[in-house]
Amino acid sequence: MDTSEDEPTALVQFEGGPCAVLAPMQAYIIKNIVSNKSVDDDWKKVEADEQNRLLCKAACDILCQATDGCDILKFVQIDDKGVLEHSQFHSMLKVEQVNKDSIETFFNNHISFMRDTFGVLLFLYTVMHSKGLVKLKEEICDLDEPLIDKEFGYGSQCLINMMITGQAVSNVFNNDQVVAGLKLQGIDKQSEVGFLTLLEHLRYCQVGTYLKNPCNPIWVLGSDTHLTVLFSFDQNLVSKETQADIARRTFKLFDQDGNNFISTQNLKPLLEKLDLVSDDEYVNLMSTKLDSEGLGIILMPSFMDEFFSEQETRTPDVFMLFHYNGQPRSNPNSKVTYIEGNAIIQESDVICIVEDNNLQSCLQSKWPYIEVQWKGGVTPSIN
Known part of the structure; x- marks a missing residue:
């Protein structure tokens, strides 16, 4: 889990696939920034110690919500300090039990494991192992569907939901629904960070209010191939469920x-x-x-x-947004940075659909009449 040279708190994704872990991790890093800073603060300048603290806190947030009610967590790491080949990785894993009360200290003392080559996988295994395979199987609807696509390495919706909300369910609607006599599990409470997807614009799904209106103004955005993050410092964009x-x-x-x-x-x-x-x-x-x-x-x-x-609550008419995409090739000049935009909610009953603007189509699933002027005049990519 490397950070950008151009944005100290932004994680960099060098290959396709791990965004199902990295994007939620980035969202929780931002959550801990937004909770303690204002947009007027010099929040982008962060020293190495603060980088590590934010990464550890984000890891703790994700792990603890996935293992709600568990006092003992299972930390997966490599039983070797030397150079490890990919073929040896799984044979060198070991599991260490950690008390939940001391997990943040434990992460701080073992920060190198997330920074190393296999950091993403080790953290994913830690979340899964601590949650428990029995609980995972109860929440995953289709056990034949892998959490990670074996061909392209994409994370499934079950994996994305587990990292965002702690629930490894495959649906994004609120609570459980019965369809054709079959009970389908959804998200059961308002999440700390949210989720919006281009697939809703394409009418493949409908995201529920627990994910659209999270506790913090931070959303993981899903395209058909990638995950990015949208956030704001304006707490008026979200609220407790009324x-x-x-x-x-x-x-x-x-x-x-x-x-x-x-x-x-x-x-x-x-x-x-x-x-x-x-x-x-x-x-x-x-x-x-x-x-x-x-x-x-x-x-x-x-x-x-x-x-x-x-x-009825009213969304601010004007607010500032930031967008993160961890892939260098998807950023201007191949530099991973937070791209700033000024959003306006238009007073209109007509939704403006721009087919070649996937980001706006994604945002319109929450704010139908939104328009955003992005800094530099270029709309960020969600792919």
């Missing part, structure tokens, strides 16, 4: 097709689930009001305006 967020999420449970409306017949169970008034007389009154044209449907905006209009 009653309006819960209502919107619950509404979608009755709108499995994503049409943004429900049948009037589902109004009563929806109100019951939200602990709102749900006696028959009131439900009939509200059905008539919310479905004034008698179409038999209730639109989400109408429902939210009626019951939660005063609780």
Whole structure:
């Protein structure tokens, strides 16, 4: 896990594949910067000791959330200090048990293991081994799907989710869903850092609010081949889940097709689930009001305006963003740096779709009317 000569806190990815570990690690490094600095501080200038501290803290964050409830963690390292060939790697592994309370000190004392040739794999094995194979198998939906693609080395969504949220599930929606009688596991709580994907723009999936609205204004971005990171110092871009967020999420449970409306017949169970008034007389009154044209449907905006209009949160109209891509070849002048952009939320009901701007398409899955002016006039690559 090497850092950039041009950006001391930015990890560099030299080959394709390890972004499923490196991008979440980068996101948690940034989390610890954003939590303690402001954009006005000289946050980019970091000495070697601080580099190591941020790397260790990020590793601890990822490991501890993946092993929630475990007091003893299993640290995987190489039983050899000399030069090791790739063919010898797995035969030289050893496992050391570490108390959870002392894991940060342990990482600080063994920082070299993450900096060495096999650092990414060793950390991945540490997370998996500490989480436990039994728990991994419970969360992974399809055991025939490898966590790492054997041909290209890409990480699966299970691996990405495990590194971001601690859950090795294959889906990105909120909570569990039942589809055609099959129970599918999703993300069960608001994550520390988020996830947005170009695949939502392409309608292959829909990311839930737990990942779209994380605890910190940091998102791992997924293209079809790579992972990058977007972040901001503006805490107003995220918030704890409000009653309006819960209502919107619950509404979608009755709108499995994503049409943004429900049948009037589902109004009563929806109100019951939200602990709102749900006696028959009131439900009939509200059905008539919310479905004034008698179409038999209730639109989400109408429902939210009626019951939660005063609780809606508003995203800032203007804010600063930063983008990270760990691959030198994907950066201007092949230098891995944080690229700054100024975002504007347009007052419009029309979404501007730019097919050759994958980054904007990805961001529009969270902010439909966003436009970003990137420093230098070049839109960063998410590939």
